[in-house]
Structures are given as C-alpha cells and as structure tokens.
Amino acid sequence: MTSGQFNYQNHNLDNVILLALYKNMLKPRLVEEKMLVLLRQGKISKWFSGIGQEAISVGVTMALNSNEYILPMHRNLGVFTTREIPLSQLFAQWQGKASGFTKGRDRSFHFGTQDYKIIGMISHLGPQLGVADGIALASKLKNKNEVTAVFTGEGGTSEGDFHEALNVASVWELPVLFCVENNGYGLSTPTNQQYNCENIADRGLGYGMESHIIDGNNIIEVYSKMNTIAESVRQNPRPVLIEFKTFRIRGHEEASGTKYVPNDVLDMWSEKDPITNFELFLRDSNILNEEENKRLKADILNEINKHLDIAYSEDEIIPNEANELNDVFHSFENKIVSSCSGFKEIRFIDAVSEGLKQSMQRDNSLVIMGQDIAEYGGAFKITEGFIGAFGKDRIRNTPICESAIIETAYGLSIAGIKSIVEMQFADFVSSGFNPVVNLLAKSYYRWGQNADIVIRMPCGGDVGAGPFHSQTNEAWFTKTPGLKVVYPAFPYDVKGLLASSINDPNPVLFFEHKGLYRSIRQEVPVDYFTLPIGKANLVKTGKDITVISYGAAVHWALETLKKNPQISADVIDLRTLQPLDLEAIFNSVKKTGKAIILQEDSLFGGIASDISAQIMEQCFEYLDAPVKRVASLDTPIPFLKTLENQYLPKNRFEAELIAILKY
Incomplete structure (x- = not known):
C-alpha cells in the first residue's frame, strides 16, 4: 500500500x-x-x-x-x-x-x-x-x-x-x-x-x-x-x-x-x-x-x-571533592599472592613472558592482542609458544591499527573480558592516543564502566633505535587522570607487578624497558605471585641524599654509586608512576635532606618535575639544597650512538650528584 x-x-x-x-x-x-x-x-x-x-x-x-x-x-x-x-x-x-x-x-x-x-x-x-x-x-x-x-x-x-x-x-x-x-x-x-x-x-x-x-x-x-x-x-x-x-x-x-x-x-x-x-x-x-x-x-x-x-x-x-576523586578509578582490593615455590634466575624478558603465561593459565578468558604476537611470538619473542598453549582465539594477531585494537579491548571489557594489548613499541601508542586518554581514562569517572585493560609498552633508549623506537613516553599518560602507569626496573618486580596490573580492573600502561630485556637477571619466584601497585622500593639505603628513579635509570644510578662508594644514598625505585608513592619519597627526603631525581625522559614536562614540586611543597623545611632533576636533552632521541650517549642523562648524572652533595 x-x-x-x-x-x-x-x-x-x-x-x-x-x-x-x-x-x-x-x-x-x-x-x-x-x-x-x-x-x-x-x-x-x-x-x-x-x-x-x-x-x-x-x-x-x-x-x-x-x-x-x-x-x-x-x-x-x-x-x-x-x-x-x-x-x-x-x-x-x-x-x-x-x-x-x-x-x-x-x-x-x-x-x-x-x-x-x-x-x-x-x-x-x-x-x-x-x-x-x-x-x-x-x-x-x-x-x-x-x-x-x-x-x-x-x-x-x-x-x-x-x-x-x-x-x-x-x-x-x-x-x-x-x-x-x-x-x-x-x-x-x-x-x-x-x-x-x-x-x-x-x-x-x-x-x-x-x-x-x-x-x-x-x-x-x-x-x-x-x-x-x-x-x-x-x-x-x-x-x-x-x-x-x-x-x-x-x-x-x-x-x-x-x-x-x-x-x-x-x-x-x-x-x-x-x-x-x-x-x-x-x-x-x-x-x-x-x-x-x-x-x-x-x-x-x-x-x-x-x-x-x-x-x-x-x-x-x-560538589563533593572526595566523591569526584574517588570515582576516577574503580576501587578494588589487590590481594597479594606470595609464591610457594623456589626461585630461579631469569632475565627481565623472561619475567614478562612468565607473568603473562601464568596469568593466562589462571584466567581462561584472558585475551592478548597485538601485532605479530601469535605464531611469530612478538617483536621481542615474549609470546613465543603462546599459540600452542592458549590458541588463536586468545592470542590474537591484529592488523596494524593501534586505535581500533585499544577500542576493541574496551569493548571486551564492557562485555566482561579482560585483555592485554601489546604495543609493538611504546612509540606507536601515539596512533592510538585518543582512545587511551579520552575513552579508557575517562570511562569509569563518566559513567561507572571500568576499562579492564593492560597496555604493554616496550620502551626506552640506549639501544640505538632512533626517534621512533626509543621513546620513553610515560609522561604522556601520568598526567591523565584515570590511567595507571607501572614502570618496573627488575625481573622480580616486572613479574609481580604485571600480575597485579592484570588483576587491576582499571586501565594500566605497563612500561617495559627494551634495554633491560636481556641485560638484567635476577632471582625470581617460579610460581605466580603479585606485588602491590603504588608502592616504591627502597633498593639501597644511605644518609647523605635521596636518589629517585625508575626503569633503566635506576641501574644507571646504582652503577654511579658503585663507582663512588663514599656516597651514602637512599635509592628509591618508584616502580609505579601513577599512583605515585609520595610517602616513601617524603620519608626518605626528610631523613637525608637532599634529593636528586633521575629520569630517562627529556627534562621539560617529565614526571621528575612533578616529584620535585611535591618535595618542595611538602618537605621544604627539611631540605639542605634545591631538588635536582637530571634527564635527557630536550630533543628527540637520535639514532647515532655517540649522539644518543650525549642525549641520555646517565653520563651526566655523576657530576650532578656530586655537585648537589657539595651544596
């Protein structure tokens, strides 16, 4: 009709x-x-x-x-x-x-x-x-x-x-x-x-x-x-x-x-x-x-x-300030699981792989997505053999489309499935930046839907990989409310914190320094275990100064102190950048009276600036010297090794440390 x-x-x-x-x-x-x-x-x-x-x-x-x-x-x-x-x-x-x-x-x-x-x-x-x-x-x-x-x-x-x-x-x-x-x-x-x-x-x-x-x-x-x-x-x-x-x-x-x-x-x-x-x-x-x-x-x-x-x-x-702040993240109790087995010495990269594998075994719905992660095993071979263990439904090769895969992960979360997204290199997350900072980060605050996602971020320099494969871009995300940022420096921490990040119902960016993958070894529990997110680790104690760092820069700081045994220093490995363990920082600075912050990221706008400001605001009366920041040059990271050495702060840290001690 x-x-x-x-x-x-x-x-x-x-x-x-x-x-x-x-x-x-x-x-x-x-x-x-x-x-x-x-x-x-x-x-x-x-x-x-x-x-x-x-x-x-x-x-x-x-x-x-x-x-x-x-x-x-x-x-x-x-x-x-x-x-x-x-x-x-x-x-x-x-x-x-x-x-x-x-x-x-x-x-x-x-x-x-x-x-x-x-x-x-x-x-x-x-x-x-x-x-x-x-x-x-x-x-x-x-x-x-x-x-x-x-x-x-x-x-x-x-x-x-x-x-x-x-x-x-x-x-x-x-x-x-x-x-x-x-x-x-x-x-x-x-x-x-x-x-x-x-x-x-x-x-x-x-x-x-x-x-x-x-x-x-x-x-x-x-x-x-x-x-x-x-x-x-x-x-x-x-x-x-x-x-x-x-x-x-x-x-x-x-x-x-x-x-x-x-x-x-x-x-x-x-x-x-x-x-x-x-x-x-x-x-x-x-x-x-x-x-x-x-x-x-x-x-x-x-x-x-x-x-x-x-x-x-x-x-x-x-308006209620507490209500607003409490609704940025989905609250949960991170139950700390201790390993019941012995230890074995493994590399940083092995700790990542074991952490993923054991979490996949505990949660049979957990999905990993990323480029070349299936049969090929990923750019760094971290998921090699996972296809045989978990099948193609759960270990999913993706097209080259960072944005869509992060969005897909959010859709999985809405439907009750946890997922892990591997950025082949942390640099490439810029192609998926919008859904990270505007979708995942704001979701729980806006309408109570958590984004149950971990984004793995192989990052960092000192490997001669140039401007597009060497960035340590954690500062893009630490200033975005609603995102958690984890950045371990040791195999023990990477395995335990990765497990905790997977248990966390909030979006977590998990930074893994490529330079540490095969250069750092440590005794690590064989079985599954977890560590608390948001807690720094005091890896060395002293009385003269507080050294604050994370990632590969922690090792640079420890190498410098080993060369200078006369310096008695607290060394704080932050491990987690968001949330930040300010209590550990303040307690140490109040004890030593001096603080130096070492980061691999370029200086301006990096997290060292916020830490410095927090120390100045909360510990000013305890300080015997200005807070010092040491970081990479404010340029893109270069490819040529001599230029990269000049760019990175590890060779400048010793002089800056000695200078602040003389203040």
Whole structure:
C-alpha cells in the first residue's frame, strides 16, 4: 500500500508490530519537541536533534534482541526510548542531576548503561566503532550468537577509526552491524566534500564486507531489512555495512541552524518525514484511528510531563571533592599472592613472558592482542609458544591499527573480558592516543564502566633505535587522570607487578624497558605471585641524599654509586608512576635532606618535575639544597650512538650528584 512519499510493503508484519513501530517513533519525536522548548527556556544546555531520523533508531533497536548491545550517537534518542529507559533518568542526565547516568559529569548522550545494553559515544566520533568490535568479539568468544549494532554519521566515516574498525571486523568475522546514518551533512559540510564515492555502502567491497542501502525514512523497510540481516548474522557471524539514506530537518545542534541547506532540499525531506507518512499509512489502512492517535499522543505527553516533574524535583548536585576523586578509578582490593615455590634466575624478558603465561593459565578468558604476537611470538619473542598453549582465539594477531585494537579491548571489557594489548613499541601508542586518554581514562569517572585493560609498552633508549623506537613516553599518560602507569626496573618486580596490573580492573600502561630485556637477571619466584601497585622500593639505603628513579635509570644510578662508594644514598625505585608513592619519597627526603631525581625522559614536562614540586611543597623545611632533576636533552632521541650517549642523562648524572652533595 502506498502512503505519502513511501510505498509501504508491510512484509507480513502484524498490526501489533506496526503500531509498536509508530509508537516508538512518536515518543522520541514528542520528547524532542519538549526538549527544544526547554532549550529555549535555558533549562538544558544543548540539544542535537534527530527529528527526521527516528525510523532508523527505532527500526534498528526493534530488530535487535534486548540482550544485544547498541552503540548509538547523539541523534539516536529512539534507541534509548525504545529500550524503555525511564524518561526521568534521561531528563536528569540532560539537566546534570545525580540520578542521571553521569552524575553531572557529562552531558547529552555521552553515557552508557549496562542495564539496557546501550553504550554511548564520546565527542571523538570514531572510537565507538572499534568498541563495537570488542563487544562482538566477546559474543563470538562466548558463542552467544548475538549481534552488536553501532551507529555513525556519514561525516564519521571520514575518520581513520571507521577504516580500522571495519577492517578488524572483516578480518576477524565479527558480528557487527555498522549503521551509517547518511543525512547529507557533517555539521555544515555536504557529502560531496566528505567523500568522493557515490554511496558509503560501496566501501564494503574494499573490506570484503556485505553492504546494504536502506531508505532510512521508511520504518517498515528499516525494521524488516534489519530484522532479516540481524537474524542472518546471528546464524552466520560476520560484519555488515548498512547505509541509511536520510536527512536531519534541524541543525547539527540547535545553535548552528540550517541556513547552509537549500530551501528546496529542506522542503523535499520534510515531505519524507518518517512519522507523518507512517501515521497516514496506518490511518489509511484502518490500523489507527484519529481518536486512538490522540490518546496515544496524550499518554506520551503525560509521561513526559510526569517524568520532567520527577527530574525537576531532584535536588541540584552539591560538589563533593572526595566523591569526584574517588570515582576516577574503580576501587578494588589487590590481594597479594606470595609464591610457594623456589626461585630461579631469569632475565627481565623472561619475567614478562612468565607473568603473562601464568596469568593466562589462571584466567581462561584472558585475551592478548597485538601485532605479530601469535605464531611469530612478538617483536621481542615474549609470546613465543603462546599459540600452542592458549590458541588463536586468545592470542590474537591484529592488523596494524593501534586505535581500533585499544577500542576493541574496551569493548571486551564492557562485555566482561579482560585483555592485554601489546604495543609493538611504546612509540606507536601515539596512533592510538585518543582512545587511551579520552575513552579508557575517562570511562569509569563518566559513567561507572571500568576499562579492564593492560597496555604493554616496550620502551626506552640506549639501544640505538632512533626517534621512533626509543621513546620513553610515560609522561604522556601520568598526567591523565584515570590511567595507571607501572614502570618496573627488575625481573622480580616486572613479574609481580604485571600480575597485579592484570588483576587491576582499571586501565594500566605497563612500561617495559627494551634495554633491560636481556641485560638484567635476577632471582625470581617460579610460581605466580603479585606485588602491590603504588608502592616504591627502597633498593639501597644511605644518609647523605635521596636518589629517585625508575626503569633503566635506576641501574644507571646504582652503577654511579658503585663507582663512588663514599656516597651514602637512599635509592628509591618508584616502580609505579601513577599512583605515585609520595610517602616513601617524603620519608626518605626528610631523613637525608637532599634529593636528586633521575629520569630517562627529556627534562621539560617529565614526571621528575612533578616529584620535585611535591618535595618542595611538602618537605621544604627539611631540605639542605634545591631538588635536582637530571634527564635527557630536550630533543628527540637520535639514532647515532655517540649522539644518543650525549642525549641520555646517565653520563651526566655523576657530576650532578656530586655537585648537589657539595651544596
């Protein structure tokens, strides 16, 4: 039957389904209209309208089972209302009330809820595509026969995350429905300035991926085709790219307006409104009469007003500093496990490998992902033989796509699976920087979802590897709240702290100095054991000065002191940079009265600066000399060995140590 702009073929849908489709589209439309009024009244701060696109949100959501995850964008209100999230909670979220999903810490749809299997986006639009990969991977590993649907706009397909996520999903045959809402404009930029192919769906061919184009304003077409696709993917797991042709009648957000859209285009799409056309169809088909329609709208408006009153009546949030600080990390008790067996002398690199292997044996769902880590055993052969022990599902070679794999790890965490991501070199994490600092770090604080991930970071110089394979870039992350940073210097510590990092439900960046891999040996327990994160180690005691360091620089400091036996020094190996053991530092400095901090990182902006400031602020009256920082030059790290020797601080440390002792 035809109606308005569409030829509605009902595909044997019964009247109950047809009415549910209409009701589920009508509800977000009426909510939006109310929100636009509140926006003009200054009662909410911002609004991204999805008016004209409701059929996509509703059709996709109704095609999925309630236990299947959906990752919507900021124009997908219909996902939230169709999953029947209480409106009062949504209103509280938009008004910054405590009963909202983010306790006033984020706005709009920047939240998720495990109760309704909805994972919201962040403003960096691409990462959630990779997150969907992780959720779908978990479904596949658990043999759940579930699909995951993720939304993006046509503008978001220009981001590298789109390419990476689709490529990973295709290579791993993940059951993801990539739903692209092509509404003609990325903010004000038309599609002909975003991409140069006719249809976004055409890109599926390049990924070896099935793709479809669906009329995004025809609710019956959306629901029926998505229902068929979803059921097929449940039975035969694979990714599918779906392009929905649609339009947003209002601006990108209300402040931007629609002046950049030609009037005839607006008029054409207004005539294709998914709700008015479907309403006409239902009336013409004698499925919905005028009286029933009025009653339905009245019921929804009453629900809106009732739930607005609930949100309005809630008290404003009173800022509480302790609450804010306590919600940066997921709290947990790190149970210290002691080894019951003997010791054996192993190298630093062997301690890493043993720590990983024993954790994999204790947790049979733990997954390791990284480039060349499977049959090849990794760039440093740390995971050599792991495929035979744990299989390809758990030891996963990845394409070269740091961003997507970190996002995939987050998706695994959402679905209850811990993962370890190996950066082939710590330098390469810059290609995945956004999801680390904006997704993982902020997740628990924003909406209570921990990111249960360890990122292994082979780092450091003194190996003649040049500017892109030698950085020690811990300072990129120590200043980002929500990340833990562990940086051991000895085989014993690396094995025990790696086990603890894997047990920690928060995101941990685990730095492993490449120069120590095969140069340092130590007696280490044979069995599994753990060490406390956030506790420094006093590796040498003395009375004249406190030497504070971490990583390879600890060994440089010890070598210098060995050459100068007349110097009596406390040597503190920090082991963990975030959280930092300030108590150990302060206790030592108060005893010795002098402090020197040695780091391999370049001087400006490194963690030594923060430690120095903390000592000056908290121990000033105990100091007999200024706090001294010794670090690498403020240049990129060079390749040529003579230049690298000049760059690194180990040859300057002795002179600086002796000078501060004479102060």
